[in-house]
Amino acid sequence: MISIKNLYKSYGNIQALKDISVEIHEGELFGFIGPDGAGKTTLFRILTSLLIPDSGSARVIDLDVVNDYKKLRTQLGYMPGRFSLYQDLTVEENLNFFAGIFKTTLQENYELIKPIYHQIEPFKKRRAGDLSGGMKQKLALSCALIHKPKVLFLDEPTTGVDAVSRKEFWEMLQSLKKQGITIVVSTPYMDEAALCDRIALIQKGELLDIDKPQNIIDRYSHFLYGIKADRMYDLVNQLREHPQCLSAYLFGEYIHFASISEIDINQLKEDIVNSGIEQVEIIQLKANIEDSFMDLMAKAEK
Amino acid sequence: MAENKSNSKAVIVKDLVKKFGSFVANDHLNFEVDKGEIFGFLGANGAGKTTAIKILCGLSHPTSGEVNVAGYDIYKQRDLIKKNIGYMSQKFSLYDDLSIAENIRFYGGIYGLSRKKIKEKTAEYIEKLGLQAYTKSMVKELPLGFKQKLAFSVAIVHDPPIVFLDEPTGGVDPITRRQFWELIYKEAAKGKTIFVTTHYMDEAEYCDRVSIMVDGRIEALDKPAILKETYNAESMEEVFIQLARG
Numbered sequence: 001m002i003s004i005k006n007l008y009k010s011y012g013n014i015q016a017l018k019d020i021s022v023e024i025h026e027g028e029l030f031g032f033i034g035p036d037g038a039g040k041t042t043l044f045r046i047l048t049s050l051l052i053p054d055s056g057s058a059r060v061i062d063l064d065v066v067n068d069y070k071k072l073r074t075q076l077g078y079m080p081g082r083f084s085l086y087q088d089l090t091v092e093e094n095l096n097f098f099a100g101i102f103k104t105t106l107q108e109n110y111e112l113i114k115p116i117y118h119q120i121e122p123f124k125k126r127r128a129g130d131l132s133g134g135m136k137q138k139l140a141l142s143c144a145l146i147h148k149p150k151v152l153f154l155d156e157p158t159t160g161v162d163a164v165s166r167k168e169f170w171e172m173l174q175s176l177k178k179q180g181i182t183i184v185v186s187t188p189y190m191d192e193a194a195l196c197d198r199i200a201l202i203q204k205g206e207l208l209d210i211d212k213p214q215n216i217i218d219r220y221s222h223f224l225y226g227i228k229a230d231r232m233y234d235l236v237n238q239l240r241e242h243p244q245c246l247s248a249y250l251f252g253e254y255i256h257f258a259s260i261s262e263i264d265i266n267q268l269k270e271d272i273v274n275s276g277i278e279q280v281e282i283i284q285l286k287a288n289i290e291d292s293f294m295d296l297m298a299k300a301e302k
Numbered sequence: 303m304a305e306n307k308s309n310s311k312a313v314i315v316k317d318l319v320k321k322f323g324s325f326v327a328n329d330h331l332n333f334e335v336d337k338g339e340i341f342g343f344l345g346a347n348g349a350g351k352t353t354a355i356k357i358l359c360g361l362s363h364p365t366s367g368e369v370n371v372a373g374y375d376i377y378k379q380r381d382l383i384k385k386n387i388g389y390m391s392q393k394f395s396l397y398d399d400l401s402i403a404e405n406i407r408f409y410g411g412i413y414g415l416s417r418k419k420i421k422e423k424t425a426e427y428i429e430k431l432g433l434q435a436y437t438k439s440m441v442k443e444l445p446l447g448f449k450q451k452l453a454f455s456v457a458i459v460h461d462p463p464i465v466f467l468d469e470p471t472g473g474v475d476p477i478t479r480r481q482f483w484e485l486i487y488k489e490a491a492k493g494k495t496i497f498v499t500t501h502y503m504d505e506a507e508y509c510d511r512v513s514i515m516v517d518g519r520i521e522a523l524d525k526p527a528i529l530k531e532t533y534n535a536e537s538m539e540e541v542f543i544q545l546a547r548g
Binding site: 233 | 483488503505507526538
C-alpha cells in the first residue's frame with residue numbers, strides 16, 4: 001500500500017530524515033511514534049506529495065509521490081497537525097468546500113463520515129473558528145474523509161488533547177479501519193502505540209525500530225524494577241549511583257530502574273532504607289513501549 | 303490568625319466564580335496550595351483550567367470570590383502578585399531571534415534584576431542546563447528540550463516563591479520529559495511552590511496533590527494514591543476518565 005525506500009530530507013544543515021524505509025500494508029493502522037522534531041511532519045508532507053525528498057522514493061497506493069502527485073492527491077486524505085480549515089466558514093460550508101474540490105458531495109459519502117459528523121451536525125451553522133478543540137478535530141477528520149480516500153494520513157491528531165478526547169478519537173480510528181481505510185498516524189504519546197497494528201519509533205530523523213508494538217516490547221532485554229518511596233527525587237539520584245544501574249527514570253507512581261543483571265530485591269530494599277529513605281516498595285516489572293523507546297534512544301545516541 | 307494561615311499557603315481560593323456572559327467558566331472553586339507543594343491542576347480541554355490560571359496570575363478579574371496568591375490579594379495587590387510569581391506557557395514565550403544570554407537579560411531586566419545578578423544567572427543557567435555549545439546561537443536553533451529547560455529557568459529568574467507551568471512538557475521525548483520533572487523536583491525541594499497542568503496522566507503521579515476540573519467545577523482533589531483508592535482505579539488516567547466522562 002505504501003512503500004518508502006531510503007528517504008532523505010535536509011533543511012540547510014539540519015537533517016530531518018535519514019535513510020527512512022518502511023512498508024505499510026493495505027488496511028493497516030500504522031503509527032509513527034516520536035517526539036517533536038523527530039521528522040514525523042516532514043515524512044507526512046513527503047508522503048502526501050507536499051514536499052519533495054532530497055533522495056530516495058516513496059509510493060503511496062502504487063503511485064509515486066513526486067511523479068504521480070496529481071492522481072495521488074485525489075485518493076488520499078490528510079489531516080495536518082495544525083487546524084487548517086477555514087475559520088470564518090461554517091462547519092457545513094467547510095465540508096461542502098472540500099467536497100467540491102474533490103468533485104463529490106456531502107450526501108454522496110455521508111455514510112462514511114456519519115459516525116464522526118453526526119456529533120458536530122447540531123452545530124453545522126457555526127463558524128469553524130468558534131468550535132471547541134474536540135469539535136474542530138472532528139470537523140477536520142470529516143473533511144479529510146469527504147472524498148472517501150483509500151489512505152488517511154493524520155499528523156499528530158491528538159497532541160494537546162485531553163485523555164478523554166484522545167480515547168474517543170482512537171475509537172473513531174478503529175471504526176474507520178473496519179471500513180477498510182489504511183490509516184497512517186503520528187503521535188508523541190507513547191501509550192498510543194498499543195492502539196496501532198504496527199509502529200515505527202522515530203527520533204532525530206531516524207527509525208529506531210519497526211514492528212508490532214508487543215514485539216518491540218518483547219525485545220527489551222534488561223531487568224526492570226519499579227521502585228517507590230517517600231522521597232522520589234532523592235531515590236532516583238541514589239539509584240543512579242547503584243553499580244548495576246543502566247538507567248533510572250521517574251515513571252509515574254514508580255521509578256523504573258533498569259539493570260544489566262538480576263538484582264536481589266531484598267538487598268536493594270535494605271540498602272535504600274539504610275540510606276534514610278522510607279516506605280520503600282520494589283516490584284519486578286515488564287517493560288512498556290516507553291521503556292523500549294528510551295532504551296533504543298539511549299543506544300542510538302551512543 | 304488569618305494572616306498566619308496565608309503565610310503557610312501559596313494559594314488560597316474561596317468561592318471563585320468567573321462568568322463570560324451567561325457561561326460559567328469557573329463555578330465556585332475552592333482550594334488551597336501549600337508552600338513547597340507540587341500541585342497538579344488537571345481537567346479536560348474546556349473545563350476551565352486556563353481561565354482559573356489567568357485569574358491566579360493576575361491577568362483576568364474574577365466575577366466573584368476570594369483569591370490570595372503568594373500572600374497577596376488578587377483585587378488589591380495584582381502588581382505584587384505579578385512580581386512574586388513565575389509563569390511558563392506551553393508556547394515557552396522565549397524570543398527566538400535573541401540569544402540565550404539576551405533572553406535572560408531581557409526577562410531579568412523586566413523583573414528589575416541588577417546587571418550583576420543577571421550576569422550571575424546567565425552563567426549559572428548555561429552551566430546548569432549544559433548550554434555551553436549554544437551560547438552564540440539564537441534560541442530558535444536550540445533543540446526543543448533545551449528550549450523547554452531554558453523557558454523554565456527564565457520563568458524563575460527572579461526567584462519567585464511560586465511558579466505556574468501550563469502544559470510544560472508537551473511534545474518532548476520521554477527522556478527529556480523526565481529530566482524536566484527532575485528540574486521541577488529540585489526547585490520544589492528548595493521550597494518553591496509548583497502549580498502545573500498536564501495532559502500526561504503519568505505526570506499526575508509526580509504531584510503531591512492533584513485537582514481534577516470538570517465543567518468549571520473541581521470534582522476531585524487529593525493525593526494521587528488516595529484518588530486511585532477512592533475511585534477504585536489502577537491509574538490516574540482511569541480516575542481522570544471516570545470523572546471527565548461523568
